[in-house]
Amino acid sequence: MTVLPLAAEGEAAGLAAFLQRLLKYDRAAAVRLQAAGHALAVFGRAPALDVVVVRVVELGESAELDVTVSAGELLERLEPAGAAVPDAVTGPAWAGMLPPRGGWRKQEGLPSSGQLGLAVQAAIGEFKGRVEELPEDKRTRAELDRIGAEIWGRTLGSTVLPLRAAHAAYVFGLLRPDASSELLAAGTWLRLRTPYGSVALRRAGGLPGLGVTPL
Structure with missing residues (x-):
């Protein structure tokens, strides 16, 4: 063992x-x-x-x-x-099919870790608020998915990194106000890196209903 x-x-x-x-x-x-x-x-x-x-x-x-x-x-x-x-x-x-080990290049335009955290918290509040405003009969999975995809698909700063990447870093304890963060790119992959770990995703594509349940 x-x-x-x-x-x-x-x-x-x-x-x-x-x-x-x-x-x-x-x-x-x-x-x-x-x-x-x-x-x-x-x-x-x-x-x-x-x-x-x-x-x-x-x-x-x-x-x-x-x-x-x-x-x-x-x-x-x-x-x-x-x-x-x-x-x-x-x-x-x-x-x-993991992200590549090498070939990463730093990308400019990413907000600070503190700003990313605030953006995530604001988005979680917006999601909950918009859901609460819906009549009960309109709170369907399709409608929740649509709202989630709209919110978490927004890009951060002047980058192409979607907000859902920062949301994932926040949820998994990788995004902290007192630690640095940077955006890297390699081929079709994007990587949000902090001292505690990384979140990686492809530039295009994805599953429906992204980030429907903010945690």
Whole structure:
């Protein structure tokens, strides 16, 4: 059994919070683990937001690993000092099409982390307000999806990054007012990066009903 030692108890707590939030979106969620040296990247996907979320964890010892496992089982095996890696599972399609490792270029025009957080909170309030204004018989899934897609599809600053990317970073605890954030691009991918992890998504396409349930 492979055991990944964590650099500090805070790393375990941060990873646990990430996995718990991921499981709220999908109780059967899988995560792809990629360890290189003292860094462990944990990839998950939030279907409602159509993004790949990456939580970076510092390891206490150097390790090499690339495996897809159950998020729930990983959470169960997580302890303050480390995590026992569960058996591999047949990975979902997204796990085989991750963002590229290299070739990222910084993009200008992204608001600060504090401003991004405020934009997300304002959008959540707008969504709830618009839903409350609807008559009961008009609160259909199609109408909620339409409102959500309109709000979360708005771009941030002078960039092409949709608001749903910042929403995902906010929901997963990656977006904090006291930490920097930057926008990177590589091919068709966009990446919102913070010291706590990243949110990656493709420039075009996506699932219907994005961000319908603000958390």
